[in-house]
Amino acid sequence: MQEEITRTVVASIAPHIELAEIARSQRDTTSIHAWQLARRAAGLYNEAYSDGNAGLMQQAITVCEEAISVDATLLAAHVTLVWAHWLNHLYRWGDRPDEELNKAWAVVERMTAINAQDERTLTARGWVRVTRGEFSGGLADLRRAHEVNPNYVFGLIGLAFAEATTGLGQEAEAHAQLALRLSPRDYGSGGIGLARLVLAMAHFTMGNYDEAAGWCEAAIQAQHRAPIRRALMIACSARTGDMARARTEIAVLNSFAPDFIASVFRGQNPVFTRKEDMENLLDGLRLAGLSN
Numbered sequence: 001m002q003e004e005i006t007r008t009v010v011a012s013i014a015p016h017i018e019l020a021e022i023a024r025s026q027r028d029t030t031s032i033h034a035w036q037l038a039r040r041a042a043g044l045y046n047e048a049y050s051d052g053n054a055g056l057m058q059q060a061i062t063v064c065e066e067a068i069s070v071d072a073t074l075l076a077a078h079v080t081l082v083w084a085h086w087l088n089h090l091y092r093w094g095d096r097p098d099e100e101l102n103k104a105w106a107v108v109e110r111m112t113a114i115n116a117q118d119e120r121t122l123t124a125r126g127w128v129r130v131t132r133g134e135f136s137g138g139l140a141d142l143r144r145a146h147e148v149n150p151n152y153v154f155g156l157i158g159l160a161f162a163e164a165t166t167g168l169g170q171e172a173e174a175h176a177q178l179a180l181r182l183s184p185r186d187y188g189s190g191g192i193g194l195a196r197l198v199l200a201m202a203h204f205t206m207g208n209y210d211e212a213a214g215w216c217e218a219a220i221q222a223q224h225r226a227p228i229r230r231a232l233m234i235a236c237s238a239r240t241g242d243m244a245r246a247r248t249e250i251a252v253l254n255s256f257a258p259d260f261i262a263s264v265f266r267g268q269n270p271v272f273t274r275k276e277d278m279e280n281l282l283d284g285l286r287l288a289g290l291s292n
Helices: 002-027 032-051 054-070 075-091 097-114 119-131 135-148 153-165 169-182 191-205 209-222 227-239 243-256 260-266 275-287
Strands: none
Touching: 032 054, 032 075, 054 075, 075 097, 075 119, 075 227, 097 119, 119 135, 119 153, 135 153, 153 169, 153 191, 169 191, 191 209, 191 227, 191 275, 209 227, 227 243, 227 260, 227 275, 243 260, 260 275
16 A cells, blocks of 8 residues: 555656756756757757767757856756766767766866755766766765755666665665656656666676566666666676577667777776676676677
8 A cells, every 4th residue: 555655646746846857947047048958958868868879969968068158057958968978988989988088077077166065966976976986985976965855866876876886786776776666757868777777787796697687678678779788688698598688689789889898898888896796797798709
């Protein structure tokens, strides 16, 4: 009965939460033009992320920069811009994908100057810091974001992702499950898919390859062109002896992020920070016939 009540309440308030997020974005600026540009950039970003489209992602970046040129303090535009640069780094898009992480950090620094205690700033700062190898500081930022606004689901997912990355599997699982309960439908930028990816990562680090594969499958259904979940599925499939599925996943991954696996082997995209977790992933990829 408690679960049914929870589902009913969440279903009834979810549309209002989305409207509140839009209203907050409007309050970030006095410029209607800047706000419209920021909303357009967010739409382009979501489409690029969903389709795995590098050209659309560059369009999103351009429109973000236009919005910021109109209002340099508009956090909503900065939020989209930092994630766009981070994804360019992850997918290895563009001529200098490693430089994209530096660009993401530069955006984070501007966000910090605008409002250091906004949960969006703290989430972006923590996520990028973890990617840069600043694990303790990044986790601290993400935990602070959750304290500032416990209802900010993307911040909760960011915390869970960082925990899974750094080997805190049980904590990651608990926070990802909470995020799914709080937001049973997608919460922008592939929120459901990210929560499912976190659960796949957590179970992978715990050696539960069948369960990890199940969550990989669910994550792929939510966002079919995202590299980490495909790489995990390749490793899980190889670990469980499903080489046909591993080959299929390799072909799909290479179709939209052909340099991702090589970047993982080179250490440019460490999915996990603990040596044993990374070796486990690399061994799984090697079982599937991959190398750098």
